[in-house]
Amino acid sequence: xxxxxxESFGTFWLVLGGxxxxxxxxxxxxxxxxxxxxxxxxxxxxxxxxxxxxxxxGCHLNPAVSVGLxxxxxxxxxxxxxxxxxxxxxxxxxxxxxxLIASGKAGFDVAAGFASNGYGEHSPGGYSLLSALITExxxxxxxxxxxxxxxxxxxxxxxxxxxxxxxxxxxxxxSIPVTNTSVNPARSLGVAVYVGDWALAQLWLFWxxxxxxxxxxxxxxxxxxxxxx
Numbered sequence: 531x532x533x534x535x536x537e538s539f540g541t542f543w544l545v546l547g548g549x550x551x552x553x554x555x556x557x558x559x560x561x562x563x564x565x566x567x568x569x570x571x572x573x574x575x576x577x578x579x580x581x582x583x584x585x586x587x588g589c590h591l592n593p594a595v596s597v598g599l600x601x602x603x604x605x606x607x608x609x610x611x612x613x614x615x616x617x618x619x620x621x622x623x624x625x626x627x628x629x630l631i632a633s634g635k636a637g638f639d640v641a642a643g644f645a646s647n648g649y650g651e652h653s654p655g656g657y658s659l660l661s662a663l664i665t666e667x668x669x670x671x672x673x674x675x676x677x678x679x680x681x682x683x684x685x686x687x688x689x690x691x692x693x694x695x696x697x698x699x700x701x702x703x704x705s706i707p708v709t710n711t712s713v714n715p716a717r718s719l720g721v722a723v724y725v726g727d728w729a730l731a732q733l734w735l736f737w738x739x740x741x742x743x744x745x746x747x748x749x750x751x752x753x754x755x756x757x758x759x
Contacts, residue, residue, distance in 0.1 A: 532586060532587075533586060533587040533588075533609070533613075534587075534612050534613065534615075534616040535616070536583040536586040536587040536589075537583075537587045537589075537590060537591065537613055537616040537617055537620065538616045538617070538619050538620035538623070539583070539620060540579040540582070540583050540587070540589055540590075540591045540620065541591045541592070541616070541617040541618075541619075541620035541621050541624070541716050541717075541720075542620035542621070542623055542624040542627075543575050543578070543579055543624070544572070544575040544576060544579065544591045544592075544621075544624075544714070544717060545620070545621045545624035545625060545628070545716070545717050545720040545721070546575075546624040546627060546628055547571050547572070547574065547575035548568070548571050548572035548575055548645075548717065549624070549625070549628060549644075549645035549717070549720070549721050550571075550624075550628050550631070551563060551567060551568050551571035551572075552568045552571075552645040552710075553628060553632050553644060553645050554628075554631065554632060555567065555568075555571075556568050565702075565703070565706050565707075566703070568702065568706065569699045569700075569702035569703045569706065570699055572698050572699065572702050572711070573695040573696055573697075573698045573699030573700075573702070574695060574699075575591075576589070576591065576691070576694055576695045576698050577691045577692060577694070577695025577696075578695075579591060580690065580691030580694060580695065581691050584690075584691065587613075588605070589691075590605075590613060590617065591617060591620075591714070591716070592617065592713070592714040592715070592716060592717070592740075593613075593614040593617055593618070593714070593715045593716055593737075593740075593741070594670050594674075594713065594714060594715060594740035594741050594743065594744040595673070595674065595677060595714075595744065596610055596613045596614060596617070597610065597741050597744050597745065598670075598674040598677070598678070598744030598745065598747055598748045599674075599677070599678075599748070600748075601744070601745050601748035601749065601752075602674070602678050602748035602751055602752055603752065604678070604681075614716075617716040618716050618719060618720075620716070620720075621716040621717060621719055621720030622719065622720050622723060624720055625644075625720040625721045625723060625724050626724070628644075628721070629644070629724050632644070640724055640725055641725070641727070643710075643725065643729075644721050644724055644725050644729075645710065645721050646710065646718070646721050646722050646725045646729040647709050647710045647711070647712040647718045647722070647729075647732070647733075647735075647736045648662075648709065648710065648728065648729065648732050649661070649662035649663075649709060649732060649735065652728055652729075652732060653707075653708060653709060653710075654706060654707050654708070654709075654710055655707035655708060657707070657708045657709070659735070661708055662708055662709045662735060662739070663735060663739050665704075665705050665708045665709055666705075666709060666712055666713060666735065666736065666739035666740055666743060667739045667740075667742050667743040667746070668743065669701045669704065669705050669711070669713050669743065670713045670739065670740040670741075670742075670743025670744050670747065671743040671744070671746045671747040671750070672697070672701070672747065673697060673698065673701060673713055673743075673744075673747065674743070674744045674746075674747025674748055674751065675747045675750060675751055676693060676694060676697040677690075677694055677697075677747075678747070678748065678751040678755065679693075679751060679755065680693040680694055680697075682755060698713075701713055709736070712736040712739075712740060713740050713743070714740060715736055715737040715740055715741070718733055718736035718737070719733060719736075719737075722736075
């Protein structure tokens with residue numbers, strides 16, 4: 531049970547820190563942190579939680595990561611569903627806290643996006659469904675490759691959180707203009723439930739694509755990371 535609670539709190543921090551930076555600080559007058567700041571915020575949430583709860587739950591914080599670790603032979607199947615449920619609970623709770631904070635400002639309008647992921651007219655850069663699909667699959671695939679490689683017993687000990695956090699930062703630097711960057715179904719759901727409407731209608735992509743990408747990443751690493759015969 532402690533593992534599941536840790537996953538909830540870790541995912542809570544990821545959504546509050548990452549989406550919170552986008553909603554509250556990205557375009558703050560004169561001193562907004564911009565896309566670079568939001569990208570760093572997402573990376574820092576994973577880095578800090580990896581050191582805080584990695585030894586408790588493994589610090590997945592992401593249903594796609596849990597699926598990828600299972601496919602990679604690093605995670606038992608009987609814990610997969612409880613982990614995903616815990617991550618979703620943490621993400622929705624964080625979205626609720628962020629909504630309470632953001633709605634305290636005059637003129638706040640959740641319909642403006644609330645850091646939700648989208649494609650087409652709801653993509654920050656107006657990118658198509660196909661562009662969004664390719665982006666989310668490839669970015670999640672590379673994220674799993676980074677995670678599996680950095681946490682391999684042959685990798686330098688103690689540095690995995692840095693590689694994973696910086697990897698997620700880089701992913702956001704590439705893909706925020708395309709989809710607002712998901713690579714994490716729980717992160718997408720955590721804010722979409724408060725937006726409703728188009729955010730929920732497009733949510734299917736941000737579950738399907740990251741999970742496909744995670745499976746591909748796991749399969750690639752099982753091939754390149756296996757010991758030579």
